Amino acid sequence: MSKLTRRDFLKLAAVAGAASALGPVGALAAAAKGGKQVVVVGGGFGGATCARHIRRADPGIAVTLIEPSKQFITCPFSNTVLGGLHKMADITRNYDTLRNKFGVNVVHDVVTTIDPAKSMISLKGGQSLKYDRLVVAPGIDFKWEAIAGYSEKASLVMPHSWKAGPQTVLLRQQLESMKNGGVVVVAPPPNPFRCPPGPYERASMIAHYLKQHKPKSKILILDAKDKFSKQGLFQAGWEKLYPGMIEWVAGSKGGTVVSVDTRRMTVQAADKHKAAVANIIPPQKAGAIAASAGLTDASGWCPVDPKTFESTIHPGIHVIGDASIAGALPKSGYAAYSEALMCAASIVAIFKGEHPGDASFVNTCYSLVGPKYGISVAGVYRITDKGISEIEGAGGVSPKEADEAFRESEARYAQGWYDSLTADVWG
Amino acid sequence: MAYHVRQWFLLFPILMTGAGGISAADISPATAANMARNCFGCHGPDGRSPGAIPALNGKSAEFIAQSFKDFRSGERPSTVMGRHAKGYSDAEVNALAKYISSLK
Numbered sequence: 001m002s003k004l005t006r007r008d009f010l011k012l013a014a015v016a017g018a019a020s021a022l023g024p025v026g027a028l029a030a031a032a033k034g035g036k037q038v039v040v041v042g043g044g045f046g047g048a049t050c051a052r053h054i055r056r057a058d059p060g061i062a063v064t065l066i067e068p069s070k071q072f073i074t075c076p077f078s079n080t081v082l083g084g085l086h087k088m089a090d091i092t093r094n095y096d097t098l099r100n101k102f103g104v105n106v107v108h109d110v111v112t113t114i115d116p117a118k119s120m121i122s123l124k125g126g127q128s129l130k131y132d133r134l135v136v137a138p139g140i141d142f143k144w145e146a147i148a149g150y151s152e153k154a155s156l157v158m159p160h161s162w163k164a165g166p167q168t169v170l171l172r173q174q175l176e177s178m179k180n181g182g183v184v185v186v187a188p189p190p191n192p193f194r195c196p197p198g199p200y201e202r203a204s205m206i207a208h209y210l211k212q213h214k215p216k217s218k219i220l221i222l223d224a225k226d227k228f229s230k231q232g233l234f235q236a237g238w239e240k241l242y243p244g245m246i247e248w249v250a251g252s253k254g255g256t257v258v259s260v261d262t263r264r265m266t267v268q269a270a271d272k273h274k275a276a277v278a279n280i281i282p283p284q285k286a287g288a289i290a291a292s293a294g295l296t297d298a299s300g301w302c303p304v305d306p307k308t309f310e311s312t313i314h315p316g317i318h319v320i321g322d323a324s325i326a327g328a329l330p331k332s333g334y335a336a337y338s339e340a341l342m343c344a345a346s347i348v349a350i351f352k353g354e355h356p357g358d359a360s361f362v363n364t365c366y367s368l369v370g371p372k373y374g375i376s377v378a379g380v381y382r383i384t385d386k387g388i389s390e391i392e393g394a395g396g397v398s399p400k401e402a403d404e405a406f407r408e409s410e411a412r413y414a415q416g417w418y419d420s421l422t423a424d425v426w427g
Numbered sequence: 428m429a430y431h432v433r434q435w436f437l438l439f440p441i442l443m444t445g446a447g448g449i450s451a452a453d454i455s456p457a458t459a460a461n462m463a464r465n466c467f468g469c470h471g472p473d474g475r476s477p478g479a480i481p482a483l484n485g486k487s488a489e490f491i492a493q494s495f496k497d498f499r500s501g502e503r504p505s506t507v508m509g510r511h512a513k514g515y516s517d518a519e520v521n522a523l524a525k526y527i528s529s530l531k
Contacts, residue, residue, distance in 0.1 A: 341464045345461055356457060357455050357460065360458070362511070364507065364511075376507050398507075406506060413480055413506060415478060416476065417468075418478075419479070
């Protein structure tokens with residue numbers, strides 16, 4: 001792989017952005033003026049937001065976004081596809097607006113190496129790119145080895161569906177073809193993991209589907225944990241909407257899955273369970289490129305400055321989203337968005353030699369227990385001497401006692417949340 | 428200065444909200460923007476909501492700030508806004524409302 005000169009970069013930018021009218025113009029103009037180059041690795045909630053908002057704040061900065069997929073399928077709302085409320089097309093976004101309206105140079109390729117010493121990345125396609133600042137937003141990867149018998153191959157039989165896409169489709173198909181009366185095992189991972197309320201919303205959406213089409217079926221949640229996000233609200237909702245259908249087994253009560261047998265369709269926790277469908281969500285770590293670039297610590301996640309999200313291991317590289325260690329912020333799409341906004345503001349300010357202002361973060365996550373039964377968690381975060389901390393007295397979950405109209409409003413706002421958030425990332 | 432304000436706010440939220448806080452001028456424009464941008468994940472790009480959540484664009488700073496304060500006190504019922512609003516002092520509310528209303 002050869003080192004890329006500015007001229008090569010311009011050629012690459014022109015080729016990659018050939019389909020768009022404005023995209024390469026922005027990148028070219030910035031590069032031609034000797035402007036700064038930012039490369040963003042990963043086009044999910046964190047990466048796409050950061051690319052967009054850097055360009056928005058300062059069109060003089062050239063931003064290249066490296067993302068393998070031409071379309072992005074969101075994990076948020078993927079459970080509604082399992083429940084039959086939405087189709088895959090409803091949760092699919094693309095990069096046209098980032099390219100055409102914001103002039104982000106979107107390159108569909110895979111980053112193979114990051115060289116912090118040379119401030120350079122290499123792509124599978126053969127090119128190398130130099131950066132002034134690098135933003136790494138690779139999301140999560142799985143610790144496949146944590147559950148005996150489970151692997152990427154095993155996930156074609158027992159899907160994790162924790163990266164939305166073909167795995168979502170597979171799980172939906174399995175639910176459609178299972179017999180009435182079967183057991184669906186959902187196995188949530190230990191903390192920390194992507195989308196803390198996600199496995200429980202998933203159980204809810206699967207129950208919604210089964211109640212209509214296969215009402216004798218059961219859902220068995222074999223959990224590695226003793227408590228979970230929005231627990232009281234979920235359990236009250238299950239009792240109301242799907243009485244007797246969902247059983248939750250805590251980790252200390254024998255819930256932790258230790259092995260699976262994909263041939264016999266059994267899941268081994270304290271007891272062995274026969275499953276009609278098994279959704280195994282393995283323990284997680286930062287996306288592989290973060291580890292290979294040396295951005296992770298012993299925990300498997302990436303330590304960062306809480307304000308700028310600059311790596312505390314490799315200066316000049318920022319890590320945002322699920323892969324980062326972000327204090328009290330959860331690993332959610334909204335948190336990744338909020339981190340990306342602050343990271344973008346920081347990078348723009350750093351280039352100008354200005355102060356980016358005080359950091360401020362928000363998380364808002366909705367979960368659907370049923371199509372007309374929404375619940376939420378919110379949090380407002382600032383930086384204290386303990387890092388990113390939630391402001392006490394603010395935030396929290398939906399009220400325990402609320403009428404049907406309240407839950408219905410939150411279900412409506414869940415859709416509004418999805419529409420707005422994806423609009424400010426890809427729309 | 429901003430750091431002091433934040434600590435003070437954390438310690439005495441009731442005093443801050445009750446006393447009306449300090450003026451928006453004490454919050455830097457960059458800090459106000461950092462706070463306000465977080466709103467658009469729910470309220471849409473620059474407050475232009477494409478869906479069920481109320482839009483903020485075209486609303487005056489006074490309207491946004493008063494709504495926020497009414498959500499915070501509970502005077503105006505809400506699902507999630509009351510929970511968010513409790514995370515901001517009056518000065519911060521005024522500053523972020525000013526920022527949002529300034530967007531075209």
